[in-house]
Amino acid sequence: GEDVEQSLFLSVREGDSSVINCTYTDSSSTYLYWYKQEPGAGLQLLTYIFSNMDMKQDQRLTVLLNKKDKHLSLRIADTQTGDSAIYFCAEVDSGNTPLVFGKGTRLSVIA
Amino acid sequence: GAVVSQHPSWVICKSGTSVKIECRSLDFQATTMFWYRQFPKQSLMLMATSNEGSKATYEQGVEKDKFLINHASLTLSTLTVTSAHPEDSSFYICSAPLHTEAFFGQGTRLTVV
Numbered sequence: 170g171e172d173v174e175q176s177l178f179l180s181v182r183e184g185d186s187s188v189i190n191c192t193y194t195d196s197s198s199t200y201l202y203w204y205k206q207e208p209g210a211g212l213q214l215l216t217y218i219f220s221n222m223d224m225k226q227d228q229r230l231t232v233l234l235n236k237k238d239k240h241l242s243l244r245i246a247d248t249q250t251g252d253s254a255i256y257f258c259a260e261v262d263s264g265n266t267p268l269v270f271g272k273g274t275r276l277s278v279i280a
Numbered sequence: 281g282a283v284v285s286q287h288p289s290w291v292i293c294k295s296g297t298s299v300k301i302e303c304r305s306l307d308f309q310a311t312t313m314f315w316y317r318q319f320p321k322q323s324l325m326l327m328a329t330s331n332e333g334s335k336a337t338y339e340q341g342v343e344k345d346k347f348l349i350n351h352a353s354l355t356l357s358t359l360t361v362t363s364a365h366p367e368d369s370s371f372y373i374c375s376a377p378l379h380t381e382a383f384f385g386q387g388t389r390l391t392v393v
Binding site: 200202204209210211212214217219257259261265267268269270271272273 | 314324375377380
């Protein structure tokens with residue numbers, strides 16, 4: 170079946186950039202997503218990218234997609250303490266199929 | 281964006297009792313909803329796909345008689361954990377797709393004592 174892999178932990182200093190990486194195996198992925206989960210809360214969609222794009226920028230967030238290598242990254246510029254959370258990478262084939270999630274990367278921001 | 285409302289946010293129940301969790305799409309219709317379970321420090325695992333007007337589809341290893349799913353209308357799906365046991369304690373979360381996005385409920389933290 171499809172698999173999505175992420176590193177489990179990342180620690181950065183406040184003001185630095187964070188880069189969270191993700192690899193996936195499904196070659197028919199249509200959309201790739203980044204979700205943020207704060208402690209005890211549900212999932213918040215941060216951004217998504219269509220598989221025929223290689224970059225998307227939204228304020229402090231930059232998503233890079235290397236479809237050939239099936240590699241997705243999320244860069245957070247000027248990381249703040251409020252960015253501390255777990256970030257999930259997810260992929261989907263089509264609109265009515267469930268997302269496949271990575272295990273999540275716990276981002277810790279040190280003041 | 282679209283809103284999916286999930287209730288309750290948290291529930292504590294005694295072993296052997298049943299708990300119902302509701303998932304509502306507030307401003308759009310969802311013929312399909314997904315139910316996920318998340319154990320501490322782990323990822324979300326798909327439990328089942330809820331289909332309006334037909335039976336739910338369960339993932340391998342998920343007991344359909346224990347986790348009853350009812351998709352009563354185009355805006356409501358319910359998950360009932362029957363005869364709950366402590367090992368069912370987890371974070372349950374629903375989502376509903378709309379176009380290119382999946383909208384998630386707030387999640388329900390179930391603790392079985």
